[in-house]
Amino acid sequence: MDILKYHIALCPSCDLEAIARTAQIGKNPRHTMWDITQLLGANVHQPASEEVLPVDKMLTKIVGTPENWGLARKLCLQLQEDDIIYCTSEHIGFPIAALCAAKKKRPKIIVFVNNINRPRARLALKLFHLADRIDLFVTTTSAQAKFLHHNLHLNENRVYLLPSLPIDTSFFTPGLASANKLRPVISSGGLEKRDYRTLADATRDLNVDVKVCAFSPSTNALRRSFPKVIPKNMSFRFYDWCELLQLYRDSDVVVLSLFKNNYQAGLTTLFEAMACRRPVIVTRSSGIISDLIDSDIVTGVNPCDPIGLKQAIQSLLNNSQKAEIQAQRGYELVHNQYNHSKYVQALVTKLISTFGHAKNLTFHIP
Numbered sequence: 001m002d003i004l005k006y007h008i009a010l011c012p013s014c015d016l017e018a019i020a021r022t023a024q025i026g027k028n029p030r031h032t033m034w035d036i037t038q039l040l041g042a043n044v045h046q047p048a049s050e051e052v053l054p055v056d057k058m059l060t061k062i063v064g065t066p067e068n069w070g071l072a073r074k075l076c077l078q079l080q081e082d083d084i085i086y087c088t089s090e091h092i093g094f095p096i097a098a099l100c101a102a103k104k105k106r107p108k109i110i111v112f113v114n115n116i117n118r119p120r121a122r123l124a125l126k127l128f129h130l131a132d133r134i135d136l137f138v139t140t141t142s143a144q145a146k147f148l149h150h151n152l153h154l155n156e157n158r159v160y161l162l163p164s165l166p167i168d169t170s171f172f173t174p175g176l177a178s179a180n181k182l183r184p185v186i187s188s189g190g191l192e193k194r195d196y197r198t199l200a201d202a203t204r205d206l207n208v209d210v211k212v213c214a215f216s217p218s219t220n221a222l223r224r225s226f227p228k229v230i231p232k233n234m235s236f237r238f239y240d241w242c243e244l245l246q247l248y249r250d251s252d253v254v255v256l257s258l259f260k261n262n263y264q265a266g267l268t269t270l271f272e273a274m275a276c277r278r279p280v281i282v283t284r285s286s287g288i289i290s291d292l293i294d295s296d297i298v299t300g301v302n303p304c305d306p307i308g309l310k311q312a313i314q315s316l317l318n319n320s321q322k323a324e325i326q327a328q329r330g331y332e333l334v335h336n337q338y339n340h341s342k343y344v345q346a347l348v349t350k351l352i353s354t355f356g357h358a359k360n361l362t363f364h365i366p
Contacts, residue, residue: 004356006042007085007107008033009075011068011092013046028241029168033088035344040351042086047071063124064091072096081105084355088112090121098128108355110136115263117147125152136354138347140165141264142287160350164342165271169335171241172275175249182209184317187251187273189213189244191225193265195283199257200227200234201306202313208252210234213244225259248276253316253323258283260303270298271338274330279323281312297329 010016016034023030037044050070057066064072072095079085079100085107087093093111100106111134116125125131131152138160139145145161148154177185186208188199196212203210214236230236239247248254254273256266264287273280280298282289293300299316301308316323 003082005083006040006351007075007079007083008037008040008042008044009071009085009087009092009096010044010046011087011089013048016044023168023171026171026242029171030340032166032340032344032347035340036086036348039344039348045071045075045085047092050074059095062120062127063094068092069095069099072099076100076103079103079107081107083107084110084351086110086112086351089114090116090124093134094121094124094128094130097130097133098124101128101133106133108135109133110138110351110355112138113144113148114139116144117151117262122151136160138162138350140267143262143264162343162346163337164346165267165338166340166343167268167271167275167334167338168340169275170340172245172248172272174277174331175245177250178246181250184208184252185247185250186210186253186255186313187212187247188255188257189239189247189269190256190266191215193259193261194225195257195259195304196225196236197227198304198306198309199255200231202257202309203233204231206233206310206313208233208313208317211247211250212236213239213247244272245276248273248278251276251278253313254278254280255309255313256280256282257301257309258285258303261285264289271334274298274327275334275339277327277331279316279327280330281309281316292330292333295329297326297333299326 010033016031019028019031020034022028047067047070050067052066052070056069059069060066068091075096076099085096087096087110090111090113097109100109131154136158137148140162142161145159148159186203189212191214199210210233215238256270258266264285267288270280270282281301282298283303284290284293284300292298299312301312
């Protein structure tokens, strides 16, 4: 038998080496996939200049992009039975699994899934018989794991619920607020399933600055997230990594106001804020968020409830002891469980224990 070889299929594309270099000088957080490639000795693949065929454009109506299907077709010709490929999302993993299905000696395929309990993803799973063609599904949310078990009838060996999140606690750290801060800051961030209209309604009459790290809406689907008229005390803009870190440090409260969703949107922002030892308010949902609310690590509010959100913000602003206790609990949880190193260690250990070592690599987590 040939030596096992690991591969990583990245989606979206990024320059892992450049990210690693700038992370070393504190310009951005580390990327988990860089550490994982180093530990596994993996080759990295991402869409580049592959030829896009008419059929690729047709297939994107189901999942992925034309470039992803082009890369999948290329990898299908290269990968053999001694290859193991980890796909960082269903958008690249599903095309690879679909096209490799015809190979008699196909590679082992692992796919990290973000949100597959939706119509197009369910169609792809059924149409391409992916439950039989993906060797291991990986997720960080219990809702996704439950969907895989119940809807695809997969046993415990086929679904891995990662017990951590990739939060770089060497970058996201507590620190001093900006010297020019004039009044309390309520911050938020992200676009996925965000309900900034409720946040605007809750804070427009408060003596606070509301600062949101998010691009302006560019599609009709995103416009529902934003207030029709942005209040004078509210701003939206892009923050680079260092600016985002300072925004967390400036924040008296971090708010994640979310629409109802079935895959726990907003977890990255929530845990980044906790790593910076900031109190967090989040819309109630099942899974990790529910557990955090029940443990009084974060404050929970109901969906689309500006009055309840306003009261929660005022409660934390007016009770510094309560805010500090919650912030400290969140900080300790991130450092003990939900962080970059724990994530890398758990995933690499799972891959090696399931599929085997590649070459003569020493398994050591930095």
